[in-house]
Amino acid sequence: MITRRKDYSKQAPSKNASKIYIVCEGAETEKNYFGFFEGLSSNLELIVIPPEEGTDPLKLMELARRELLDETRTHTLDFMQNDKVWFAIDTDTWEEEGKIQPLRDFCADQNGHISDKYDEVKPYPAWSVAQSNPCFEIWLYYHLYDTVPDIEDIKKHPSVKAFVNHCIAGGFDYQKDPARLKDAIENAEKVFSRKDNGNPELFSTEQYLLGKEIYGFVKPELQKLRNKLG
Template identity: 60%
Template sequence: MIRRIKEYAKREPSRDAHKIYIVCEGKGTEPYYFSFFEGRSSNLQVVTIPPGDGTDPLKLMERARQVLIGDERKYTVDYRHNDTVWFVIDTDTWEKEGKIAPLRDFCKAQNEGIHKKYDEVKSYDAWNVAQSNPCFEIWLYYHFYENKPFGVEMEQCASFKEFVSHSISGGFNYERDQVRLETAIDNTEKNYSIDDEGKLMLYSSEMYVLGKEISGFVKGDLTKLRNKLG
């Protein structure tokens, strides 16, 4: 369990708070990471939705249908407040198995339907994919490092996760290292690249886009915390 240190006073979200729903593969790392931002701003509510009975992109898509769209949905995406949904996924073997493209198509279809369903709401990218290659840990890596890992070629998630845990002294601290968000955004965007087919290159991540959305609400608080923590 992640416990907030005393500097991180939790705030209750306002009724009109912007909501970010994060549907993720992991039941540990990703929820631990995003829990830091829950209550950081009264204008932002971060809701992490762990996987159900499967972790591949198609299973996550069905999970989102169940909790965000279906008649028995648990949450409501309020397009009038520009709420967003993010699928945080690894590249892993999903790319080779053709399971990422259908998820992106699903998000595109949801976005295109916003204005048709709500006349007063202008279409925007409410549904998004934040893919990391090889895995989410490359995003954690860029909280500390400016450049891609040098001299290593690890496309397997398990190997790269172990590499990152050793690269960050003491491992990633989920109670405080998120104050490096702006650094992570800059480093990740600088090292972002895609191939000729538009697929994510190794050690690239789309997490910087989601990072920017979160930062828009908590940047000031994180700067103060980072200065306090040193």
């Protein structure tokens, strides 16, 4: 559990706050990262939904269905308030196993039926996928670096996570480094590319798209925090 930073006061979400639900593979890393932004804006409520019975995209899809769509759901989506759902997933072996495209199709199907269920709501991308190749840690890397990592350097380490921790002295600091969100968005977008099948190329991440969503709400407070980092 990360100790809450003392350089800002947590703001309770307002009655009309938009919600961003993040259904993710990691039970700790993603939760710690996105937890940094909780309470930075009263106009945004971030809810992280960690995995329960498995981390592959199909299991996360079923988790989202139970938590957000079923009659026994735990959470409520309000499309009038522009609520959104993001799946933060790794490429891992899921692409080879054909488990990513069904998740993307599921999101497209949900988006296509919003106006069917709510006549007064115009269609918008309420359901989205943020895929990182090979894993979420490559997104953390772009908080401090603006170039694609060298694959030979990565091979010197047991994992991409270990490589990122090596690159960042002391490892990624979840209490301060997420304040570099604007840098990460710019760095990741600059080097981003897709394969012919639409999935991110190696060392590319769609997390910058989710980052833009969050940044739009927390920009003023985040700029103050970022200035303290120098």
